[in-house]
Amino acid sequence: MKILITSGGTSEKIDQVRSITNHASGNLGKIIAELFLQKGHQVTLVTTKSAVKPQAQAGLDINIVTDVASLAETLEPLVKTHQVLFHSMAVSDYTPVYMTDLAELQASDDVSQFFSKKNSEAKISSAADNQVLFLKKTPKIISLVKQWNPAIRLIGFKLLVQVPKEELFAVARTSLKNNQAELIVANDLADIHDQQHLAYLVDGSSQELAKTKTEIAQKIYERVTKDD
Numbered sequence: 001m002k003i004l005i006t007s008g009g010t011s012e013k014i015d016q017v018r019s020i021t022n023h024a025s026g027n028l029g030k031i032i033a034e035l036f037l038q039k040g041h042q043v044t045l046v047t048t049k050s051a052v053k054p055q056a057q058a059g060l061d062i063n064i065v066t067d068v069a070s071l072a073e074t075l076e077p078l079v080k081t082h083q084v085l086f087h088s089m090a091v092s093d094y095t096p097v098y099m100t101d102l103a104e105l106q107a108s109d110d111v112s113q114f115f116s117k118k119n120s121e122a123k124i125s126s127a128a129d130n131q132v133l134f135l136k137k138t139p140k141i142i143s144l145v146k147q148w149n150p151a152i153r154l155i156g157f158k159l160l161v162q163v164p165k166e167e168l169f170a171v172a173r174t175s176l177k178n179n180q181a182e183l184i185v186a187n188d189l190a191d192i193h194d195q196q197h198l199a200y201l202v203d204g205s206s207q208e209l210a211k212t213k214t215e216i217a218q219k220i221y222e223r224v225t226k227d228d
Helices: 028-037 070-078 103-106 111-116 139-149 163-180 215-225
Strands: 002-006 042-048 060-065 083-089 094-101 133-138 151-161 183-188 201-204 206-208
Touching: 002 028, 028 111, 028 215, 042 070, 060 070, 060 094, 083 133, 083 139, 094 103, 094 111, 103 133, 103 201, 111 133, 111 215, 133 183, 139 151, 151 215, 163 201, 183 206, 201 215
Parallel strands: 002 042, 002 083, 042 060, 083 151, 151 183
Antiparallel strands: 094 133, 183 201, 201 206
């Protein structure tokens, strides 16, 4: 099979030296990629420069992206040529629009004007004691996958923080339905530490527990390949 995997976390620029990012390491994507490679499948990994990656080897193609825009540009043609997508990347929900000092904001009668402004400096001045950063929502990449290729098998990932299990499962099933996914790997940040990575493989009727990244990879491998 031709397997497509996203991993790591995107980063959105504030200026040429600062950015908003997240702490996604890419470890789970790396483990999934290595398992499919060991089993003889072709793997394309879309990831970031700082994320951990498998060693270069036959059958592996690595594409580096930075922000949501470059992710969408890179992913669209790949989705059209692969059979399965594991979308484990932590994708930025917002991207910076404009950054200004508090005095400029307080002097304005129309806050909405700042969403149409752009910073011209390569490095925004740090002279002010208080800065205000305006953000806008980024496109939901997972929602575009089936538009790009209705036939691709989609496995999504959902991370929440300190919520009841019932809520975690409900959110996962909403994503499952809205994005026409085959499976959602759902976990709570509170259940992830050191060697533990509790996650639930959620489909339309059940949820299966996995306790480590290696077990997650093995269980989703078995599900994806069970009819081969």
